[in-house]
Every structure is written in C-alpha cells, then in structure tokens.
Amino acid sequence: MIIINVQQGTPEWHSARAKCFNASEAPAMMGVSPYMTRSELLRQKATGIVPDVDPATQRRFDDGHAAEAMARLLVEQNITGEDLYPIVATDDTGRLLASSDGATMLYDTGFEHKLWNEELAAQVRDGIVPESHRWQLDQQIAVFGFEKIIFVVSDGTTERFVWCAYRTTPERIARLMAGWEQFERDLAEYVPEPAAEAAPVGCAPEALPALRIEVTGMVTASNLEAFREHALAVFSGIKTDLQTDADFADAERTVKWCKEVEDRLDAAKQHALSQTATIDELFRTIDAIKEEARQKRLTLDRLVKSEKEARKLQIVTQAHQALVAHVQQLNARIAPASIPSSMYAPQMFGEAVKGLKSLDSMRDKVGTLLANAKVECNAVADRIDANRKTVEDMSLMPDFAVVCTKSTEDFAALLAMRVNARREAEEKRLAAERERIRAEEEAKAQRTAREAQAEMDRQAAAARAAEQAKLDAERAELRRQQEFIEAEQRRQRDAATVQAAKPAEKPEIVVAAVSEESDEKITLGQINARLAPVKIDAAGLAQIGFHPVGKERAAVLYRESDVSRICAALVRHLSAVSGQMREAA
Known part of the structure; x- marks a missing residue:
C-alpha cells in the first residue's frame, strides 16, 4: 500500500485519481453502475474529459460530505469504539486507487458512507450491500487490507442511520483484478467516438404549404400543381441510408410526418367532396400525392425496422467474433484443452440487447458483456493451465478436456482420488504378481523337492543295489575262500589219512613231524601263491597275529609251520564276517 497525502475532493485528489483506476469506478468497469456505463468510463479514461459538475450535483456532494462527517462520529461511538481516519492510497503498483471515508489505526476496519436513499437504506437494513456498491468496497479491501468495512447509509442523524458489515472473498478480489486487466487492454485499443449530448429526437421534413381548394361545381381555385x-421534391430528399441513432430517429419522425400528410390529404379530399360530387383531376392528383406519401412512409417504416435489426445484428456479430478470436488465442495457449463453447455462444449477446431501443445502449451493453466474458474466459484458461500443471501423468486424466474447468480444489481432489485408485490397483496387481510368483516358486520348490526325493530314492536304490551286489560278490568270494579252505582242510585230512596209513615201523617220524615245528622259512609271496586266488599282505597277517621272522633281501619271511595256522585264522575271520553279513541281511 502506498499512502497518498491528499484530501478527498481537492484538485490534488482529482489529479491522483486521473492517473489510476479508482475504487468508485469499479462498479462502472464491471458494468453494474447505475450512474455510468462501461463505455462512458472507457471514453473518460481515454480522453480525460470529465463532465462538469452542475450546481445541483455539487450541492448533493456537499450534503454527502457533511453527513459523512457526522456519521463517522456515530460509527466511532457506537460501532468501532475507536477513531476513524479518512485515507487515500494506491496498491503497491500504484495502479489501483481507493479513498476510504475512515479507517482504524491498524487498518482492520474501514468505513464507507452513502447519502440517505430509501431504496438503498432498505437493502442495507436487511444486511445487503447492493452489487452496484460492492465492487467499490472490494477494491478498498484490496488496497487497504481491511478485514471488513462498515457500510453506512445516513443523512448524519441517528434517525436516518443504517449500517451493515461487508466482507469480501478471494474469488471476488481475483475477479476485480481480472476486470481491471481486461479494461486496461480495452483502453489501449479504444478509439473514442464523438459523444452525443442528448439522445436524438428526430426531425421531419419541412412542412408542406396548406392545400387550398375551392369548388362551385367545378374547381375555381387551387394550388394543387405547386403543392x-x-x-x-420533399419526398425525394428524405434520407433512407440509416447508420446512426440520429438517422433512425429522423426516419421514425418522418414516418409519423408522412402519416400526417396522408391524413391532411384525406381531409382536403373530404372537404372538396363536400363542395362537388366529382372532380376527377382533383381526386387523381390528391390520390397520387397521398400514394407517394404512403409509399414513402411504408418504405421508411420498413427501413427503420430492417436497418435497426441489421445494426443490432452487426453489433452482436462483431462482439461474438471478437470473443471467438479471444477464445482462439486462449485455446492456442492451453491446447489440447479448450474453453467450453457455452462460454462464448452467440446467443449470449442476442439476449443482452433484448428490449433495448437505441444503438448506443446496445453497444454499451454488448461491450460490457464482451469485457466480462473475456475476463471469465481468461480465468477459465488460467484455471485449466494451472490444473494441467498439477498432472504429471496425463494417463490419469483421459477426460481432461471434460474436467479441466473444475476449480483447483475440486480438480486436486479428483486427481488425488485417481492417484490413490491407481496406487491401490498397482498394489493389488503387485500383490497378485507376488502371490503368483510365490505360488510358482512354491510349486517349483515342491517339484524340485519331489525330483530331489526321487533322485535320492533312485540313488538310495542304486546304492542298495550296489551294496547288494557288493555283498553278493563278497559272499561269493567268501564261499570261494570257504571252499578253498575246506578243500585245503580236506587235503590236509587226506594227507593226515595218508600219513596215518604209512607203515608202523616209522612212528617216530610221524610224531616228530606232528609235534615239532619246522624251522623252514617261507616268503609272503609263496604264502599268497598257496592261498591264490586269495591274497594277503604283511599288515593283514599282523592283524590276525602272524609276524615276519626275517627278511631275505626284499622278501618277508614267515615260518613254514605257520601256514596251516594262517589258513585256520583266515577261516575263522571269514566265518565271522559271513555271520555278520547274514545278520545284516
């Protein structure tokens, strides 16, 4: 806020207002002022020409200032409880100006006074500030930062004193700013037209001379030819090219004039008929003049209607074309989205001029509607642009062209709902995928376990078969050795039997052979040759209790007499092993 140290009503105050957009002008800018049209405000801002204040208006201003001073005291005493100070300031840019009739020291409350008016007072008494005054208060709040404004209608007395508190909304402030921005653009493109001092009233052609006819059975005197x-000549000079409100007013007045000419000719004809029964030439002349007047009247009447409709259509069409061009520029900025077509339908301008008679009133109404429509389209385009920037993944908004005009809060809520829905769907998909993978892994594990078990069973079976084969081989080997031992035992028995069958004369030799151990030596190789195909090494013989008695070079030597005992020990060992294998089987 930039405070301007001027007093309201002074030349300095008027000078400051001339450079800014003023709060008191906001209703006219928005097209809701009962005192000034938007077109008139554009003309004043473009030309700097302001109508002079007449004495009656000045007296009303003076009365308003006097009532305002007294009402301020009543507000301080009965409402705010603190002093109010008139203030003039602009916003930080110096573009918007506001003059407050009073403000508190902290600028939390403002005061605006209007001179007593019964209709306005009735609305304020019901707690309503009319739209024709609200935009002025909105701009004061925008400039000064008031939380509220005490809006008073009074004549300075307690008898005629009504008030209500007014608060604005961020949406109205934004709408006000957009309105001034559009007004500024229109002002830059404005080409002022000469302002009419008063509405045209129209004028008819010059009066025709009085038609004088005197008859006494025949026409005795007449100026009919000159008439x-x-x-x-007058008829031929009537203008039929209608362009301005003045042309239409002239044409409408001329239509009435032609009808008066027809009526006067009828009266003259009737007067002549009262003097003579038939005067053919007189009647033909009068009828011809009358018909000319009638035709001209009908032509002008049709022209007035058709041309006024044509001008009305032109005003409406030009406004719609201007709005369409503006929307096309916005659509290029927000593509692929677009402004809803309902916001620039041609019917809106046709409805605006319904019931209006003058071209000036039509132009003003349509111009105000066009400016407001541009502001609304700008706001929608900004909203679409802002909404689009919040969407990182447009696949979430396949219907963006339909929902893009929602308010930022509603759009954000819709976007959040769709983001959550997609996240939940993705979580469900991932959960299902994890479950599928888990099931596949479980099935794979079970299949692997079955295959592993089958492989283990196969290996176990193969091991059992190998063990069985080994056992069978060992049993076969054991049987073969057993058979060898049994054969060796049979051989020894047979040898003993043979020895026992020898002659008795040599019993001492047999006893000596049996009782005494031989000192002869035998090598390990010779032992294995006797045991073949069984083979045993020195370590094996040591385990069954037989140790070498010497070495001859590399050969290990054992007693010859131990061979039978070695065989017996092997038989015992093999028998024990065989028994163990039978038990194991």
Missing part, C-alpha cells in the same frame, strides 16, 4: 411539385 404536388413541392411535396414530391
């Missing part, structure tokens, strides 16, 4: 020539 006809003059009338036809």
Whole structure:
C-alpha cells in the first residue's frame, strides 16, 4: 500500500485519481453502475474529459460530505469504539486507487458512507450491500487490507442511520483484478467516438404549404400543381441510408410526418367532396400525392425496422467474433484443452440487447458483456493451465478436456482420488504378481523337492543295489575262500589219512613231524601263491597275529609251520564276517 497525502475532493485528489483506476469506478468497469456505463468510463479514461459538475450535483456532494462527517462520529461511538481516519492510497503498483471515508489505526476496519436513499437504506437494513456498491468496497479491501468495512447509509442523524458489515472473498478480489486487466487492454485499443449530448429526437421534413381548394361545381381555385411539385421534391430528399441513432430517429419522425400528410390529404379530399360530387383531376392528383406519401412512409417504416435489426445484428456479430478470436488465442495457449463453447455462444449477446431501443445502449451493453466474458474466459484458461500443471501423468486424466474447468480444489481432489485408485490397483496387481510368483516358486520348490526325493530314492536304490551286489560278490568270494579252505582242510585230512596209513615201523617220524615245528622259512609271496586266488599282505597277517621272522633281501619271511595256522585264522575271520553279513541281511 502506498499512502497518498491528499484530501478527498481537492484538485490534488482529482489529479491522483486521473492517473489510476479508482475504487468508485469499479462498479462502472464491471458494468453494474447505475450512474455510468462501461463505455462512458472507457471514453473518460481515454480522453480525460470529465463532465462538469452542475450546481445541483455539487450541492448533493456537499450534503454527502457533511453527513459523512457526522456519521463517522456515530460509527466511532457506537460501532468501532475507536477513531476513524479518512485515507487515500494506491496498491503497491500504484495502479489501483481507493479513498476510504475512515479507517482504524491498524487498518482492520474501514468505513464507507452513502447519502440517505430509501431504496438503498432498505437493502442495507436487511444486511445487503447492493452489487452496484460492492465492487467499490472490494477494491478498498484490496488496497487497504481491511478485514471488513462498515457500510453506512445516513443523512448524519441517528434517525436516518443504517449500517451493515461487508466482507469480501478471494474469488471476488481475483475477479476485480481480472476486470481491471481486461479494461486496461480495452483502453489501449479504444478509439473514442464523438459523444452525443442528448439522445436524438428526430426531425421531419419541412412542412408542406396548406392545400387550398375551392369548388362551385367545378374547381375555381387551387394550388394543387405547386403543392404536388413541392411535396414530391420533399419526398425525394428524405434520407433512407440509416447508420446512426440520429438517422433512425429522423426516419421514425418522418414516418409519423408522412402519416400526417396522408391524413391532411384525406381531409382536403373530404372537404372538396363536400363542395362537388366529382372532380376527377382533383381526386387523381390528391390520390397520387397521398400514394407517394404512403409509399414513402411504408418504405421508411420498413427501413427503420430492417436497418435497426441489421445494426443490432452487426453489433452482436462483431462482439461474438471478437470473443471467438479471444477464445482462439486462449485455446492456442492451453491446447489440447479448450474453453467450453457455452462460454462464448452467440446467443449470449442476442439476449443482452433484448428490449433495448437505441444503438448506443446496445453497444454499451454488448461491450460490457464482451469485457466480462473475456475476463471469465481468461480465468477459465488460467484455471485449466494451472490444473494441467498439477498432472504429471496425463494417463490419469483421459477426460481432461471434460474436467479441466473444475476449480483447483475440486480438480486436486479428483486427481488425488485417481492417484490413490491407481496406487491401490498397482498394489493389488503387485500383490497378485507376488502371490503368483510365490505360488510358482512354491510349486517349483515342491517339484524340485519331489525330483530331489526321487533322485535320492533312485540313488538310495542304486546304492542298495550296489551294496547288494557288493555283498553278493563278497559272499561269493567268501564261499570261494570257504571252499578253498575246506578243500585245503580236506587235503590236509587226506594227507593226515595218508600219513596215518604209512607203515608202523616209522612212528617216530610221524610224531616228530606232528609235534615239532619246522624251522623252514617261507616268503609272503609263496604264502599268497598257496592261498591264490586269495591274497594277503604283511599288515593283514599282523592283524590276525602272524609276524615276519626275517627278511631275505626284499622278501618277508614267515615260518613254514605257520601256514596251516594262517589258513585256520583266515577261516575263522571269514566265518565271522559271513555271520555278520547274514545278520545284516
């Protein structure tokens, strides 16, 4: 806020207002002022020409200032409880100006006074500030930062004193700013037209001379020829190219004038008929003049209606074309989205001029509607642009063209709902995928376990078969050795039997052979040759209790007499092993 140290009503105050957009002008800018149209405000801002204040208006201003001073005291005493100070300031840019009739020291409350008016007072008494005054208060709040404004209608007395508190909304402030921005653009493109001092009233052609006819059975005196020539000259000079409100007013007045000419000719004809029964030439002349007047009247009447409709259509069409061009520029900025077509339908301008008579009133109404429509389209385009920037993944908004015009809060809520829905769907998909993978892994594990078990069973079976084969081989080997031992035992028995069958004369030799151990030596290789195909090494013989008795070079030597005991020990060992294998089987 930039405070301007001027007093309201002074030349310095008027000078400051001339450079800014003023709060008191906001209703006119928005097209809701009962005192000034938007077109008139554009003209004043473009030309700097302000109508002079007449004495009656000045007296009303003076009365308003006097009532304002007294009302301020009543507000301080009965409402705010603190002093109010008139203030003039602009916003930080110096572009918008506001003059407050009073403000508190902290600028939390403002005061605006209007001179007593019964209709306005009735609305304020019901707690309503009319739209024609609200935009002024909105701009004061925008400039000063008031939380509220005490809006008073009074004549300075307690008898005629009504008030209500007014608070604005961020949406109205934004709408006000957008309105001034559009007004500024229109002002830059404005080409002022001469302002009419008063509405045209129209004028008819000059009066025709009085038609004088005297008859006494015949026409005795008449200026009919001169009247006809003059009338036809006047008719031919009537303007039928209608462009301005003045042209239409002239044409409408001329239509009435032509009807008066027809009526006067009828009266003259009737007067002549009262003097003579038939005067053919007189009647033909009068009828011709009358018909000319009638035709001209009908032509002008049709022209007035058709041309006024044409001008009305032109005003409406030009406004719609201007709005369409503006929307096309916005659509290029927010593509692929677009402004809803309902916001620039041509019917809106046709409805605006319904019931209006003058072209100026039509232009003003349509111009105000066009400016407001541009502001609304700008706001929608900004909203669409802002909404689009919040969407990182447009696949979430396949219907963006339909929902893009929602308020930022509603759009954000819709976007959040769709983001959550997609996240939940993705979580469900991932959960299902994890479950599928888990099931596949579980099935794979079970299949692997079955295959592993089958492989283990196969290996176990193969191991059992190998063990069984080994056991069978060992049993076969054991049987073979057993058979060898049994054969060796049979051989020894047979040898003993043979020895026992020898002659008795040599019993001492047998006893000596049996009782005494031989000192002869035998090598390990010779032992294995006797045991073949069984083979045993020195370590194996040591385990069954037989140790070498010497070495001859590399050969290990054992007693010859131990061979039978070695065989017996092997038999015992093999028998024990065989028994163990039978138990294991």
